[in-house]
Amino acid sequence: MRLKEVFSSLQGEGVLIGCRQLFVRLSQCNLSCAYCDTDYADSATWSAEDEPGGAGRREYPNPADPAFLTELIGRWQSHTRHHSLALTGGEPLVQGAALAEWLPLVCGILPVYLETNGTLPEPLERLLPYISWVSMDIKLAGTGGVPTPWDAHAAFLILSRPKACQVKVVIDPQTTADEVAEAARFVHHHAPQVPLILQPKTVAGRPSVTGRPLLSLQSAAACEHPASLVIPQMHPLLSIR
Numbered sequence: 001m002r003l004k005e006v007f008s009s010l011q012g013e014g015v016l017i018g019c020r021q022l023f024v025r026l027s028q029c030n031l032s033c034a035y036c037d038t039d040y041a042d043s044a045t046w047s048a049e050d051e052p053g054g055a056g057r058r059e060y061p062n063p064a065d066p067a068f069l070t071e072l073i074g075r076w077q078s079h080t081r082h083h084s085l086a087l088t089g090g091e092p093l094v095q096g097a098a099l100a101e102w103l104p105l106v107c108g109i110l111p112v113y114l115e116t117n118g119t120l121p122e123p124l125e126r127l128l129p130y131i132s133w134v135s136m137d138i139k140l141a142g143t144g145g146v147p148t149p150w151d152a153h154a155a156f157l158i159l160s161r162p163k164a165c166q167v168k169v170v171i172d173p174q175t176t177a178d179e180v181a182e183a184a185r186f187v188h189h190h191a192p193q194v195p196l197i198l199q200p201k202t203v204a205g206r207p208s209v210t211g212r213p214l215l216s217l218q219s220a221a222a223c224e225h226p227a228s229l230v231i232p233q234m235h236p237l238l239s240i241r
């Protein structure tokens with residue numbers, strides 16, 4: 001696997017907010033969203049904290065050695081109790097073949113939480129036996145800057161719904177009630193038991209949608225899908241990763 005970094009922190013988004021997680025961030029992505037603030041470019045090395053949550057970093061060569069990575073995660077879990085292992089990116093499923101070899105090794109140490117843009121159903125299908133939770137995004141055209149890939153999202157959500165813990169949409173001050181309602185209708189149609197999370201885009205460390213506009217968007221979503229929640233990003237407020 002080609003990695004960016006391994007670190008230990010608190011989940012800052014969605015329904016598992018506040019859970020201590022061991023994050024494995026993979027490089028590469030199949031999308032290029034307008035609001036993306038993540039460095040997912042492939043690199044010659046990846047870094048890991050010197051201890052879980054530590055200030056120091058060590059560099060290792062890419063591709064990561066699966067046995068070494070598994071051993072590192074086992075060591076970290078003995079040092080600090082984590083709720084789960086968050087696979088994040090970039091888009092982790094771009095490296096589906098490598099994950100198919102590594103996840104069987106690591107899922108016995110920690111349950112796996114997949115953060116994904118929800119557009120690559122084929123690699124997901126093979127990996128589902130090793131994944132405990134799926135957190136899937138819906139990319140709204142108004143915020144993402146590209147047309148929403150509804151067909152790919154539908155195939156993905158149908159596959160992942162037995163393990164889906166949430167569908168998440170990023171909203172910003174330009175997001176319309178119609179866009180949010182369409183996403184909510186979509187979730188209710190394909191996975192009525194799965195919560196929809198409206199996540200205001202963070203700008204300068206603060207949620208960019210607040211007050212009445214935020215309540216209006218939540219109301220538009222809840223009319224279509226009652227389990228529509230607003231959860232802002234927590235990690236910028238706590239100055240953590």
Ligand code: SF4
Nearest residue numbers: 029032033036090117
């Ligand atoms: S899917 Fe995520 S990582 Fe990829 S471009 Fe969009 S926001 Fe960035």
